[in-house]
Amino acid sequence: MSVGVEGVIALLVITDLLLLGSSRLRSCITVAALQGAVVSLLPVLLHGDEGWVRAWSLTVGSMLLKGGVFPWLLRRVLRESGVRREVEPFVGHTLSVMVGVAALAFAVWVDARLALPASAAGHAPLLVPAGLATLLVGLFLIVSRRTAVTQVLGYLVVENGIYAIGVALVGGVPLLVELGVLMDIFVAVFIMSIAAYHISREFDHIDVDQLDRLRG
């Protein structure tokens, strides 16, 4: 495994832990953007020599979206809503980091028992467990946080995890399909940020835990 891919794996897990441990929403958005940009490097690092046009267009496209457009959209929501911190998550930040470590251990354990195609192990044996851990961390972020913005971030982290696993397992998904997936995420984040914006306009907060009553 090359040092580049190993560095990407390390950064992937470190950004997971940072997202779990940080309470400032603005820095959470920055970290998630960094994670997206780092994951975007994978096609070039793994499949760069097979078809460089395809690999580079994927990398540039997803880097622009995940590292540029999404953070911009989310920062706008944050500015409109005036929320700065995730004050009272359902699971505390220190405990969340421990859950992240447990998720990593679980992912490594599961990976040892999965019957994966040989192409994955050849390229980067650790990429699949790291992607799996990222997926789990994203799901955990969605269920354990209160603000709408962190839940969108959790969704993005889940997507990063799936993307990492996908790049490791299958090199040959058509470019059009991958771009279509990117487009889907873009639309989803776009709609979610508009929804969060409207929630904050209507209720003066983006705390989804309080959205259990109808208001006329």
Add this chain to the structure above:
Amino acid sequence: MSHLAWTMMMMAVPLATGLLLAPLLLTVINRVKAFFSGRWGQPLLQPYLDLWKLLGKGATYSRTTTWIFRAGPIVGLAATLAVLAMMPLGGVPAPVRFRGDLLLFANLLGLIRFITVVAALDTGSSFEGMGASREVLFSALAEPALLVGLAAVALETRSISLSDMVASVTAERWLTQGPALGLVVVALGLVLVTENARIPVDDPTTHLELTMIHEVMVLDHGGPDLAFILYGAALKLWALGALLVGMAVPVRTGNPLLDLGAFLAGMLILAVVIGVVESSMARLRLLRIPKLLVGATALAVLAVVLVLR
């Protein structure tokens, strides 16, 4: 020079270097901090002069204290000396080395802490008890980071002796296992900061009740006892710094003099880095320190995963 004399020197040099130069590390940190605040700073030999002054004084003991209070500094210094004897200086192996000495190393660090805490509790002061409880909390969180970090290096180098482990961390290993070793170095750095009561975990110069952790536990010691504690603290900083520099500076030429030179340069850089961190950062809030230490443990676990793959 005969073979025996050469061996004797190789055994004495690492220990003597640590014993002589450890207080100088404190001067370097102090000078860097002075530079940042626009002062000149203390003379180079000030820590040595302080120790000499304290050794010449008498000690006062409260009537409520028992022999535990008097034993604290002595046992602490003795354990620190034992740690120092096991610590290699980069490529230069330690005088005392055997299979599994890294566990003894971690245990001795625990013993130093235990005896300091017990001596502090022996004074019967609630203030010292508060410091003791904080110290124990933070070091309990730092210990997994240290052990898991060492485990990662032990797995990678296939040895469980500190001297062999550090000697096997070569430049080639950094090229193949760079990310894992980098994570271990960061985790060990955070452990060093915690164990030696440095910013951002603790402020060694504070005397404000609410913020003291380590400093509060040694308030009642005076004279030679305080000299033992201060010298022990300097040696502990040297020993943990030596571990960190040994991992982070992979200069292994095989020539002891060159290796020692590279190591000493690394220690100097480490002292400057500590000084810069202390000048540019504030202490973290007490509530946030556990998060930092759990983060260090998480990094060490990640390093183990990267090594195991």
